Amino acid sequence: MPITIHLPNVLAKLADGQRTVEADGATVGAAVGEVSARFPALRPRLVDDAGNPYPFVTYYLNDEDIRFTGGFDALVRDGDEVTVVPAVAGG
Amino acid sequence: MTTIAPRPAAAAESGGHPAPPLDPPRTLSTPRLASGAGALRALALACRECDAAFEAGPIAICENCLAPVEPVYDPDRSLPDRDAIASRPTSLWRYREWLPFTGTPTLSLDSGWTPLVEAPALARALGVERAWVKNDSVSHPSLSFKDRVVAMAINAARAFGLDTLACASTGNLANAVAAHAARAGVPAWIFIPHDLELGKVIGTLVFGARVVRVRGTYDDVNRLCAQIADRFGWGIANVNLRSYYGEGSKTVAFEIVEQLGWRFPTAVVAPMAGGSLVTKLRKGFAEFRGAGLAAGGPLPRLYGAQAAGCGPIARLVQSRGDRLVPEVPNTIARSLAIGNPADGSLAARTIHETGGWAAAVSDEAIVRGIRVLAETTGIFTETAGGTTVAAALELARSGRLAPSDEVVLCITGHGLKTVEAVAPTLTDTPTIGPRVREVEALVREI
Numbered sequence: 001m002p003i004t005i006h007l008p009n010v011l012a013k014l015a016d017g018q019r020t021v022e023a024d025g026a027t028v029g030a031a032v033g034e035v036s037a038r039f040p041a042l043r044p045r046l047v048d049d050a051g052n053p054y055p056f057v058t059y060y061l062n063d064e065d066i067r068f069t070g071g072f073d074a075l076v077r078d079g080d081e082v083t084v085v086p087a088v089a090g091g
Numbered sequence: 092m093t094t095i096a097p098r099p100a101a102a103a104e105s106g107g108h109p110a111p112p113l114d115p116p117r118t119l120s121t122p123r124l125a126s127g128a129g130a131l132r133a134l135a136l137a138c139r140e141c142d143a144a145f146e147a148g149p150i151a152i153c154e155n156c157l158a159p160v161e162p163v164y165d166p167d168r169s170l171p172d173r174d175a176i177a178s179r180p181t182s183l184w185r186y187r188e189w190l191p192f193t194g195t196p197t198l199s200l201d202s203g204w205t206p207l208v209e210a211p212a213l214a215r216a217l218g219v220e221r222a223w224v225k226n227d228s229v230s231h232p233s234l235s236f237k238d239r240v241v242a243m244a245i246n247a248a249r250a251f252g253l254d255t256l257a258c259a260s261t262g263n264l265a266n267a268v269a270a271h272a273a274r275a276g277v278p279a280w281i282f283i284p285h286d287l288e289l290g291k292v293i294g295t296l297v298f299g300a301r302v303v304r305v306r307g308t309y310d311d312v313n314r315l316c317a318q319i320a321d322r323f324g325w326g327i328a329n330v331n332l333r334s335y336y337g338e339g340s341k342t343v344a345f346e347i348v349e350q351l352g353w354r355f356p357t358a359v360v361a362p363m364a365g366g367s368l369v370t371k372l373r374k375g376f377a378e379f380r381g382a383g384l385a386a387g388g389p390l391p392r393l394y395g396a397q398a399a400g401c402g403p404i405a406r407l408v409q410s411r412g413d414r415l416v417p418e419v420p421n422t423i424a425r426s427l428a429i430g431n432p433a434d435g436s437l438a439a440r441t442i443h444e445t446g447g448w449a450a451a452v453s454d455e456a457i458v459r460g461i462r463v464l465a466e467t468t469g470i471f472t473e474t475a476g477g478t479t480v481a482a483a484l485e486l487a488r489s490g491r492l493a494p495s496d497e498v499v500l501c502i503t504g505h506g507l508k509t510v511e512a513v514a515p516t517l518t519d520t521p522t523i524g525p526r527v528r529e530v531e532a533l534v535r536e537i
Contacts, residue, residue: 006318008152008157009320010152011154045157054156054158055414055436056436065310068417085314086317087433
């Protein structure tokens, strides 16, 4: 059973126009890696050369910022949702 | 007013179905901001990290690397000299060559040019040579420095023909967007944390804005607005218009230089929420240095102020690290309560590059800061201003500010917005009958 990854609008064109893609993996990092393998143009937008998330891109696992829950090592379960949000706003 | 939970993606996109075809931000059928757009044009954009170029538009992030994009200024454009600037109307548009448009702006023409108030008693409290307050608590129309950035955003919205202005806000931006939109005659959608201070909610609703409380912190509100940014054809001031919006903060630096007689102070203390203000202060000072408008001396050292209950940028500065650790906010300084600041890492780097530092102060110190500023300058500021004053006192106490320093404190919002913070610390007021002897009794008690 896959999880769902929500992409920001600007990246959808790199995933066949989809803002929502399904992914497999035991962790957030593994799921992101699996999606990156299917859509290679996404990879450098989602992770840096070392495979880590960029500081200006935030990943949410079911609405929780993964930096509070283990980062890319955070475990995922079937049906979970990961949302990718570029950090853009200040209050 | 409506309260919702921050889950638009889950609500709109769950089920694994492909999203609808992607459209660029669009103009709706009756683009009210587009009317009379005249010759105003927004500048093209470039990525701050990878230099990718983009046409002018309501975009804030690079599609190559997701880093922020910024306006590109023509290095060969004609720049005014001091006399030319001084002869212009007293608003932030007197610096229009450094703002992200060509042509004539038509909205929010009176924002900016707030007082720079010398504060000798505050200088004594800080133990510095001289001190000034850059008093954006009297900014117009909405009593915070957010008027500066919204003046940019609403003109950008007009340039792009976007029909609605919106924002994610900790309060001051909500007030500013609602006020600027009201006088421009355009609808506003305002997204705020559900538990925002009453003064900031009322100071938004009164302008007729559609206010939506989101259950969660500002960071949840921010995420929600990032996710809806290009769904409704809106100009979201601090999201898809952020590239233009942020440039308005530079005018704080421009005004400080001009109001000091075309020179730099040695140090500036500013509050940090998303971190943008500090970075734009440095950019503004550097641009005036580059234009030959500011005399002598190095660029000011920049000091950042945050609350201990939400101080991710201050802690990054103090640790000299390179990766910001987000926090869950817990402070009375709600306008600074951004646990995941978008410009945090850049702000920390900027502070270090200028030789500055940062302080994170307790809520008790913030309230004392409000009182100190009021009692030494006659200026009533909100919690963000109290944070700035408290941080300046801490920086002075720890030797980061020197006795020879000439310091400007950026006071960014008015105290009537957050009366809840300071009210419990104020003495009760006596109630008497309309009789002279009762006044005499009170006077004798003192």
